[in-house]
Amino acid sequence: MFNIKPLTAAIITVISLNAFADDSLSTQDQTGDFNIADVNQSSATGSFADQDQVGGDNNAFIFQAETQSTATQIHTGDLNAAASEQSLNTGSSSLQDQQGMFNDGASLQQFGTDSTTTQLQIGDGNSALTWQEEQVQSTALMIQAGDENFVSVDQIVGSGNTASVYQEGDMNTAAAWQQFSDDSQIYLQQYGVGNEAYADQLESQQSTTTIIQNGDSSYLATYQELQNQSQVIVDQSGSLNEMVVDQTGGELNIAYAVQSGDVNSLDLQQIDSFNNQAYVYQDGSDNVGLIYQEGQDHLQIVSSTGQENELDVSQTGERNLLTFSQDGTGNLLTAEQGGSDNTASGSSIGVDNEVVLDQTGTFNVAEVAQQYGSDNLASITQTDNLNYAAILQGGIGNQAFAVQAGASHAAYITQQGNGNLATATQQ
Incomplete structure (x- = not known):
């Protein structure tokens, strides 16, 4: 015959009672001092709760009600706390693993199916919060390494x-x-x-x-x-x-x-x-980018390298294209594309150069190249259709203006030197 010790008999009795009640299972393993592990299972058929604590003054709580889910809590260290609630779930799981001191974790899953939450915290004083409600086959994963970090994930109504x-x-x-x-x-x-x-x-x-x-x-x-x-x-x-x-x-x-x-x-x-597609690159310090797209089938590729450059670009309408780059200090691009099928491109190299582009018609093309220098200004305004304007600048303090208010015009401006002024108006 097998001899069963009193403690073993007690464990078997508890497991047997859980099995007869609703086939739920709870396991708790504590190593250390003053740890608290608490499991509450109510109408949790087929659910499993596991709590493992190594250290001191840790606190773990699991509540499972009207659910068929799995909850696991692991504490390695001191003064950690974790709480997990699963209610009205099917096939969901929760894992909370805390390694260190003063870490906090809370996980809530309700009205869900086959969803998972995972919290892993390594360090001291970290906090993690998860809220899953009415989720089907969704996943929340949080990993923190370090001290005094905070992470939160909310997934409310949805699937996948x-x-x-x-x-x-x-x-x-x-x-x-x-x-x-x-x-x-x-x-x-x-x-x-x-x-x-x-x-x-x-x-x-x-x-x-x-x-x-x-x-x-x-x-x-x-x-x-x-x-x-x-x-x-x-x-x-x-x-x-x-x-x-x-x-x-x-x-x-x-x-x-x-x-x-x-x-x-x-x-x-x-x-x-x-x-719509927007690709923006900024490298340096004190650069500013303001990018706006509304409409459809736009493409924008812009970049700034240096200091105190600014990009202010707006695209509305349909199928507009803009590409521009800045390299230097204090350069400014202000561009607005409306209408459809317009193209604008260019670059500014140097210091305190400015480019202004305004397109509101269709099938217009604007090109600007500020190749070197400082304090240059290039401005192109196109308000009709099928216009082309190009400005090339190099030097200091040059200004060029192209205004096209009619259709099918072409304007070319080239400035090399200092203090030049050129204006082209076509109607």
Whole structure:
């Protein structure tokens, strides 16, 4: 015969009672001092709760009600706390793993199916929050390494969504929201100290946001609202940079932005857009980009290298194309494209040069090349159709103006030297 010890008999009795009650299972393993592990299972048929604690003064709580799910909590260290609630779920799982001291984690899953949440925190004083509600086959993954970081993921009503957040460093904040969205993805990576990164997807389908931020005290936020099959890809590195990307209303849009250096600022908006593409590059310090697209089938490729340059570009209408580059200090581009099928291109090299482009007709072409020098001004205005204007400048203090208010005109201006003034008006 087998001899069963009293403790073993007690464990078997508890497991047996759980099995007879609703086939739920709970396991708890504690090594250390003053740890607290609490499991509450109510009408949790087929559910499993596991708590493992190594260290001191850790606190773990799992609540499972009217669910068939799995919850796992692991504490390695001291003074960590984790709470997990699963209610009215089927096939969902939650994992909270904390290594270090003073870490906090909370996970809420309700009214969902086959969804997962994972929180991994390594370091001290980190916090992680997850809220999944009415999600089907969605995934929330959060990994933090360092001290005093905060991460939050909310997934509210949807299916097939993924939110993956990785933070490494100290005092960083990251948050991802997916609400009323399906088959959408957020991938967020953040490295450094004191950074903030936020990604929001609202009523978006099959859309993707990818964020990489590396540096100190920088801010980055992206918004995808009422988007279908759109993409945001952003990369920011350095210190004290700011970037905001907003896609509101539309489909098949691409916003791609890279910003490196210090104290740069970029605001990129695609509003009520269809198949628009914007590619923005800023490298240096104190550069500013203001990018706006509305309409359809636009393409914009702009870049700034240096210090205190500014890009102010707006595209409305249909099928407009703009490419421009700045290299130097204090250069300014102001460009507005309306109408349709217009093309603008150019470059500014030097110091304090300015370019102004205004196109409101159709099939116009504007080209500007400021090859060298400083304080040059080139301005092209096209308000009709099938016009062509080109300005070439090199030197100091030159000014060139081309105004085309009629159709099918051509204007060419070349300036080499200093203090020249040229004006071409065609009606």
